[in-house]
Each structure stands twice: as structure tokens, then as C-alpha cells.
Amino acid sequence: MTFTKHGERLNLMTDIASFDENESDESESSTTESPLELKENLNKPLALTNPIVQKPLQPPPKSALLNKADRSDRSVSSTSDKRVSFEMDFKDRESEIRKEYDDRLKKLKEDLEQQQKRQEAELSANKRQLDAAHTKQMEAAKKELDERLAKQRSTLEANERAQLDQLEKDIANRRQILKDRFDRELNDDKADYESKLAKARREWKEKMSAEEAKLAAEFREITMKERETTKQRLAATTAVVHRAERATSPIQILTVDRATVTDPLALPAPVVSPPSIVSSPLPAKLEPIARAPIANATTQTTMATSQVDALTAKLEAKLQDLTTATSDLQDRMSDLGAQARQIAAEPHGGTRHAASKSNKGPRMCSVKATDYDGPFPHFSAPTEIGRFSLDRNRKVTNDASQLKYLYRAPLEEESVAFDLSHGHKRFDERDPFNQETLDTFLEWITSMADSERQDLKTVTHSAEFISWRGALTKIASTPYENREGWRMACIRYADIIFICEFRTNTKQQQLESASYRQKLMTYWGYKFEQYMTLETADQEKPETDSAVNNFEQFCTVVRSRLGEGPGHRLLFAGETDCIDPSDNAYVELKTQRQFENKSQKNNFYRFKALKWWLQSFLVGIPRIVVGFRDDDGFVRQVRPMRVREIASNSKDHWAGAVCFNFLQSVLSLLKDRLTVNDMNAVYFLEWNPGWQNVGVKPAKKSDTRFHFLPDWFVERFSEETHNEADGRLVASC
Numbered sequence: 001m002t003f004t005k006h007g008e009r010l011n012l013m014t015d016i017a018s019f020d021e022n023e024s025d026e027s028e029s030s031t032t033e034s035p036l037e038l039k040e041n042l043n044k045p046l047a048l049t050n051p052i053v054q055k056p057l058q059p060p061p062k063s064a065l066l067n068k069a070d071r072s073d074r075s076v077s078s079t080s081d082k083r084v085s086f087e088m089d090f091k092d093r094e095s096e097i098r099k100e101y102d103d104r105l106k107k108l109k110e111d112l113e114q115q116q117k118r119q120e121a122e123l124s125a126n127k128r129q130l131d132a133a134h135t136k137q138m139e140a141a142k143k144e145l146d147e148r149l150a151k152q153r154s155t156l157e158a159n160e161r162a163q164l165d166q167l168e169k170d171i172a173n174r175r176q177i178l179k180d181r182f183d184r185e186l187n188d189d190k191a192d193y194e195s196k197l198a199k200a201r202r203e204w205k206e207k208m209s210a211e212e213a214k215l216a217a218e219f220r221e222i223t224m225k226e227r228e229t230t231k232q233r234l235a236a237t238t239a240v241v242h243r244a245e246r247a248t249s250p251i252q253i254l255t256v257d258r259a260t261v262t263d264p265l266a267l268p269a270p271v272v273s274p275p276s277i278v279s280s281p282l283p284a285k286l287e288p289i290a291r292a293p294i295a296n297a298t299t300q301t302t303m304a305t306s307q308v309d310a311l312t313a314k315l316e317a318k319l320q321d322l323t324t325a326t327s328d329l330q331d332r333m334s335d336l337g338a339q340a341r342q343i344a345a346e347p348h349g350g351t352r353h354a355a356s357k358s359n360k361g362p363r364m365c366s367v368k369a370t371d372y373d374g375p376f377p378h379f380s381a382p383t384e385i386g387r388f389s390l391d392r393n394r395k396v397t398n399d400a401s402q403l404k405y406l407y408r409a410p411l412e413e414e415s416v417a418f419d420l421s422h423g424h425k426r427f428d429e430r431d432p433f434n435q436e437t438l439d440t441f442l443e444w445i446t447s448m449a450d451s452e453r454q455d456l457k458t459v460t461h462s463a464e465f466i467s468w469r470g471a472l473t474k475i476a477s478t479p480y481e482n483r484e485g486w487r488m489a490c491i492r493y494a495d496i497i498f499i500c501e502f503r504t505n506t507k508q509q510q511l512e513s514a515s516y517r518q519k520l521m522t523y524w525g526y527k528f529e530q531y532m533t534l535e536t537a538d539q540e541k542p543e544t545d546s547a548v549n550n551f552e553q554f555c556t557v558v559r560s561r562l563g564e565g566p567g568h569r570l571l572f573a574g575e576t577d578c579i580d581p582s583d584n585a586y587v588e589l590k591t592q593r594q595f596e597n598k599s600q601k602n603n604f605y606r607f608k609a610l611k612w613w614l615q616s617f618l619v620g621i622p623r624i625v626v627g628f629r630d631d632d633g634f635v636r637q638v639r640p641m642r643v644r645e646i647a648s649n650s651k652d653h654w655a656g657a658v659c660f661n662f663l664q665s666v667l668s669l670l671k672d673r674l675t676v677n678d679m680n681a682v683y684f685l686e687w688n689p690g691w692q693n694v695g696v697k698p699a700k701k702s703d704t705r706f707h708f709l710p711d712w713f714v715e716r717f718s719e720e721t722h723n724e725a726d727g728r729l730v731a732s733c
């Protein structure tokens with residue numbers, strides 16, 4: 001295209017076409033050359049493409065020479081001149097052609113350059129256009145994509161919102177259902193309880209008044225009858241005496257005697273002053289004969305009087321019993337009344353007990369927390385004096401074979417997922433209805449005495465009280481307790497007061513009516529122990545697929561002293577979960593529902609934490625490892641809790657000092673009341689919700705259920721305790 005534009009110039013040059021045979025070819029090829037090839041050719045050294053340089057000079061064509069010759073005909077005449085002229089012409093022509101050619105080349109080059117520039121400009125314009133178009137397209141696509149994404153996002157968000165709303169609604173519904181159910185159950189329980197209370201009260205009243213009326217009637221009837229009989233008897237006796245006094249012959253006396261002997265009166269008489277028979281004077285001459293029947297009659301009268309006395313005493317004792325029973329009943333009714341009032345006022349519990357001083361003197365201890373405010377009493381650091389293990393068959397061995405090691409890894413994990421329900425069906429469980437006593441602990445004491453050849457006093461470190469640790473936890477927590485009552489049977493033997501917990505009737509009923517979930521939750525505690533303990537210190541990780549059992553157990557036996565001066569010397573044993581191999585400290589394992597809000601945490605420190613603290617503090621355990629679980633029984637996190645910190649975090653709710661001051665008072669009360677060593681005398685130390693006092697009362701001797709000291713234990717130490725004096729324990733409450 002560019003070349004046709006310069007076609008004119010090319011034609012001009014056909015004059016010298018003979019100088020280059022290739023020219024037409026070249027020009028032809030030039031027209032077909034691409035701009036790029038053209039550029040390349042142009043860049044080649046000119047000499048290569050210059051026909052003048054490439055080819056030897058040829059004489060110009062005839063026509064051209066003729067023209068020249070014509071023009072120079074007039075000035076040059078000789079051949080050499082001609083030749084010179086021709087050569088000069090030729091040179092002129094050559095330089096002309098060369099110039100023209102150069103011009104043409106230059107022009108061509110310029111054209112080419114321009115064309116190239118234009119093409120380049122065109123190309124870059126195209127590129128820009130393309131780029132712009134591309135950018136535009138990209139932008140459009142991006143915009144579209146963004147729009148689509150935004151749309152999708154908003155749809156998703158809307159879905160999510162809808163789902164969340166639905167979930168919230170479901171939760172609210174479930175919460176409402178649960179609340180309704182809970183309220184209903186609570187109301188039912190309350191109504192049930194109130195009606196039971198009213199019924200019990202009615203029954204007691206009826207029973208009481210019936211019993212009172214019956215006894216009074218009985219008493220009246222007996223008294224009347226006895227009085228009547230005695231009157232008759234006295235009259236008869238008086239008559240006999242009179243007759244005897246009047247008698248003059250032995251026959252008459254014999255008759256009188258026979259009459260006296262056959263006197264059918266046998267019943268005793270009430271306390272009536274007998275007539276002054278003995279003092280009545282008899283004629284001296286009759287004395288030897290009359291003496292016998294008179295004495296006989298007197299004896300009979302005295303006998304009747306003493307029988308009446310005995311009966312009266314018996315009746316009085318019965319009346320006394322009745323009065324005691326009535327006062328006990330009144331106490332119980334007032335406690336029940338207080339409990340009912342408390343339940344009515346605070347259906348969820350949580351109040352402290354109403355203030356009331358003991359009205360029974362040393363028979364009771366107040367449970368009011370404020371009565372025990374003050375400094376912490378002396379409590380010597382618990383000292384471990386022994387350990388024992390119980391195997392699957394509850395066989396006691398004097399060793400630590402059942403002691404487990406804490407598996408520490410979960411403490412380092414941010415989160416865990418221990419399924420506490422795993423294996424529940426295979427739970428190898430102790431019979432929960434079996435009422436355990438101190439037997440295994442006493443077995444250990446006996447085995448220690450046997451192996452060490454020590455007497456009871458030495459082996460128990462002169463303990464004044466022996467019990468499970470759990471009993472002390474229960475007693476000590478009472479000033480802050482309002483839900484669960486307790487009953488401890490206490491026996492004084494060998495100057496030691498043995499304390500053994502027995503389930504209350506309420507607890508027994510709760511156990512009988514335990515729901516599936518409650519049973520499952522009991523299992524959770526044991527399963528957590530399995531997830532967290534190793535059988536040996538070098539075991540890599542716990543064996544969590546085997547069946548869980550709660551027969552095996554490890555116990556630490558500790559001694560301590562509570563109170564100033566001699567205080568109370570205590571010996572108790574506590575089941576201990578494991579030992580931390582990092583510092584050899586005992587560790588208690590517990591599970592706890594995860595805290596989701598402040599109030600849950602607050603509730604924990606208010607109620608549960610007290611039991612945890614007491615349990616560990618009593619045996620000097622420094623750390624509890626807690627498995628925080630969800631409602632489905634999955635432990636999500638395992639964290640340590642320092643026992644000392646539990647007390648300080650709970651200081652707004654309870655004080656350990658109150659618990660220990662109270663425990664000290666209760667132990668003093670026991671010392672006060674159990675002054676005689678008698679393995680058959682069982683006393684109950686008891687407290688139930690609503691009671692303002694903890695009381696001690698003797699159990700019925702006939703109720704052998706509570707005679708918890710086994711014969712083999714008593715017999716084992718009977719020799720050494722045989723000569724010991726009673727009543728050496730002294731204390732005041």
C-alpha cells in the first residue's frame with residue numbers, strides 16, 4: 001500500500017532499469033514484503049542491495065547513450081573526448097541515480113518508519129482498546145460476581161438469621177417447658193409435702209390425744225379400782241383385826257386366821273395410809289395368840305401398799321415417757337412447721353436457718369452460722385498415719401495398691417471431649433442400697449494392731465473420735481446446709497466415740513426414686529476418674545474402654561486435732577482419687593457443669609464449693625482437678641482448682657471458720673452426752689432441713705440396725721479395754 005503511493009518515483013527510474021535486472025523483481029517482492037521484513041531489509045547494509053555496487057558497471061543502453069551523445073555532440077569532437085564526456089556523463093548519471101536511489105531508499109525508509117510508527121501506534125491503540133475493553137469486561141465480571149456474592153451472602157445471612165431465630169425460639173420454648181415442668185413439679189411437691197405435713201400433724205395430734213385420753217382413762221380406772229379394792233381389803237383386814245382383838249378363845253382365833261388366809265384379796269392398793277394396826281394395844285394375856293394373825297394382816301396390808309406404790313411409780317414413769325414423747329413430738333412439729341414455712345418462703349432453698357438458741361441445754365447445738373463467727377479454731381495439719389486399699393471384692397490390704405496416678409496431659413489441652421456416658425451399661429457398681437458402716441476402716445485398724453502388736457490406743461494415736469472423713473464433711477457443712485439432712489450413729493467404746501453415717505429416710509426415698517439421668521450422672525463421676533488416672537506412674541495413657549467399677553478404692557488415714565488445749569483428737573479415713581506424680585500430692589477429681597454465666601459460677605461457690613473445700617481441706621489435699629462438662633456428659637475442659645482459692649473465692653457466701661467452730665461444738669456435745677463406754681448404747685446425732693439445732697438422743701436398744709461396731713472388732717480389743725474406767729472424756733458444748 002505504501003509502495004503504490006510512490007509508484008510515480010519508481011516509474012521514473014525505469015530509465016535505468018537495465019542497470020539492475022532484478023529491480024522489477026525486487027520492487028515486486030518489496031510490495032509483497034511484510035513491514036517487518038521490509039524493516040529488516042532496510043537495515044541490511046546498503047551495499048548488498050545496491051545494484052550499482054553489486055554488479056560491475058555496464059555501458060549504458062543505446063538509447064540512453066544516444067541521448068547523451070546528442071546533447072554533447074556540439075562540444076566534444078574526438079572519441080577520447082567523447083569517452084571522457086561519456087564517462088563524465090555516466091558518472092553524473094551514476095551519482096544522479098545513486099542520489100535518486102538514496103533518496104528513494106531514504107524515503108522508503110522514512111515511509112517504512114512512519115508506517116511502522118503508525119502500525120505501532122495502531123497496535124498500541126488496539127492494545128489500549130483491547131486493554132480498556134478487557135478492563136471493562138473484567139470490571140463488569142467482577143461487579144457481577146460481587147453482586148452475586150453479596151446476594152448469596154445476604155441469602156445465607158437471612159437463612160442463618162432465620163435458623164438462629166428458630167433456634168432461639170426452640171430454646172425459649174424448651175426453657176419454658178422445663179420451667180413449667182419444674183414449677184409444676186415443685187408445686188406438686190410443695191402441695192404433696194404440705195398435705196403430708198398436715199396429715200402427719202393431724203395424725204400425731206389424734207394419736208397423741210387418743211393416747212393421752214387412753215392413758216388417763218386407764219390410769220383413772222386402775223386407780224379407782226385399786227382404791228376400791230384396797231378400801232375393801234382394808235375394811236376386811238380391819239374387821240379381822242377387830243375380831244382378833246375381841247377374840248377370847250384359840251378356836252375363834254383359828255377361825256379368824258383361816259378367814260384371813262382364805263381372804264381372796266390379792267390386788268395391790270394405792271398409796272393409802274394403813275390404819276395404825278401395829279400401834280393398837282392388845283391385851284397382854286392375848287399377845288402370844290393374837291400376834292400371828294395381826295402380823296399376817298399387817299404384812300398383807302403393807303404388801304398391798306408397796307404394790308400400789310410400784311404400780312404408781314410405773315404409771316408415773318409411763319406418764320413421764322409420754323411427756324417426753326410429747327415434748328419430742330412438739331419439737332418435731334415445730335421443726336416441721338419451720339421447714340414448711342421456709343419452703344413456702346423460699347421454694348428453691350438458699351436461706352440461712354432462722355435464729356434460735358438451743359432450748360434444751362447441752363442436748364443440742366445451734367446450727368445458726370452467726371453463732372460460730374469468729375477466728376478459725378485450732379486445727380492441726382492433718383497427718384497421714386496410714387493407707388489402705390480395697391480390691392474388687394472389698395478385701396482390705398494395708399497398702400497403696402489401689403492408688404492411681406494423675407494423667408496430666410488433659411490439663412495442658414485447650415479442650416478435650418471425654419464422653420462420660422461411655423460404658424455406662426457396663427458399670428460394675430456397688431449396691432447403692434447397701435448401708436455401709438465403718439467395717440473396712442475397722443478392719444484396717446485391727447490389721448494394724450495385729451501386725452504392729454499394738455493396742456487400740458496406740459494404733460489409733462489416742463483418738464477420741466473415729467469416723468469416715470465424709471461424716472465430718474457433712475457435720476461441718478450444716479450451718480450452711482438447707483437441703484440434705486443427715487443422721488450419724490455414735491457409740492462410745494474404749495474411750496473412743498465412733499461416728500457412722502446412716503441414710504436418713506428422705507435420702508433412702510430419694511435413692512429409691514432416682515431417675516435414669518441421676519444414675520447416669522453418678523456414673524459420670526467415676527468415668528471421669530477413669531479418663532484422668534493411670535494404674536502405674538509409667539503408663540502412657542489411661543485405659544478407658546474397660547468397665548468402670550466403684551468397688552476398688554484407696555483410702556488415706558489421717559489424724560488431727562481440733563480446738564485449743566487438748567482439743568478433740570480425731571482419726572479419720574477418706575477415699576482418695578489419685579496422686580499427682582509431678583509433686584506427689586494427693587488430688588481430688590470432680591466434674592462440674594461448665595459455667596456459662598456469672599450466676600452459675602456464683603451458685604457454684606455458694607453451695608457446691610463448700611463441700612469440695614471441706615472434703616479436701618480435712619485431709620490436707622491441696623488441689624482438685626475439675627472436668628468441666630456439658631449437659632450431654634462430655635468433658636470439654638480439664639483444669640486445676642486450688643483448694644485454698646476455693647475458700648477465698650467463696651468468702652461472700654461461707655466461712656470455713658464457722659464450719660470448724662461448729663464441728664468443734666458438735667464434738668464437744670458428743671463428749672458431753674456419751675460419757676460411758678457401752679458398745680450397746682447407740683446415740684443419734686441428727687439434723688434435718690429446717691431444724692435449728694443438732695441434737696443427740698439415745699437410739700432404742702432394740703433397734704439393732706444401728707449397732708454398727710462389729711463383734712469381731714469389739715472382741716479383738718475387749719481384753720485390753722476390760723479394766724478401763726468409764727467417763728474420762730470431758731468437754732462442754
Ligand code: 0WD
Binds near residue numbers: 574
Ligand atoms: O453414706 C456414706 N457416704 C458412707 C460411705 C457411709 C459409710 C461408709 N462410706 C464409705 C464408702 O465406702 C466410701 O467409699 O466411705 C468411703 C469413703 O469415705 P469418704 O472419703 O469419707 O467419703 P466422701 O468424702 O463422702 O466421698 C469420697 C468419695 C466420693 O467421691 P466424690 O468425688 O463423689 O466426693 O468416696 C466415694 C465417692 O467416689 N463414695 C462412695 N462411693 C460409693 N458409695 C460412697 C458410697 N456410699 N460414699 C462416698
Ligand code: CA
Binds near residue numbers: 577588589590
Ligand atoms: Ca472424686
